[in-house]
Amino acid sequence: xxxxxxxxxxxxxxxxxxxxxxxxxxxxxxxxxxxxxxxxxxxxxxxxxxxxxxxxxxxxxxxxxxxxxxxxxxxxxxxxxxxxxxxxxxxxxxxxxxxxxxxxxxxxxxxxxxxxxxxxxxxxxxxxxxxxxxxxxxxxxxxxxxxxxxxxxxxxxxxxxxxxxxxxxxxxxxxxxxx
Numbered sequence: 656x657x658x659x660x661x662x663x664x665x666x667x668x669x670x671x672x673x674x675x676x677x678x679x680x681x682x683x684x685x686x687x688x689x690x691x692x693x694x695x696x697x698x699x700x701x702x703x704x705x706x707x708x709x710x711x712x713x714x715x716x717x718x719x720x721x722x723x724x725x726x727x728x729x730x731x732x733x734x735x736x737x738x739x740x741x742x743x744x745x746x747x748x749x750x751x752x753x754x755x756x757x758x759x760x761x762x763x764x765x766x767x768x769x770x771x772x773x774x775x776x777x778x779x780x781x782x783x784x785x786x787x788x789x790x791x792x793x794x795x796x797x798x799x800x801x802x803x804x805x806x807x808x809x810x811x812x813x814x815x816x817x818x819x820x821x822x823x824x825x826x827x828x829x830x831x832x833x834x
Contacts, residue, residue: 813832816832
């Protein structure tokens, strides 16, 4: 009963999940922009340097916080599993046999766009898998067709976890694995 209440309170938070990656990527981009401006113009842009410093400090705070709470390894494992789930569920672009140009499939594009909001998260002794449900009915049917394959792949991914079935939570399907 207690476990069911925790699952009901649990809500997906894609922004917080990707925040360290976004912060790190932004920091790298800002450092490269600073280097290019200085290298080509021999000029330092103070505002850009200040912004880069803020991003570096933000990233270091997040990084140190995850190291202190021993969440870094779980976070990296979550990123790897999320990438694998995206690869399993993604619908590749089709190309025209005659022209070789990619064909535009609106339903597949909608499906893939919503798929990017899906993720897996290791937390304590649990593994939460959040799969975003598309708003388009045709895209939902595509997702439903692929959920069985995903279910089997997840069951085979890690034998240490026993998984529940997918349960709808708002705009997501949730599957919880317990060690």
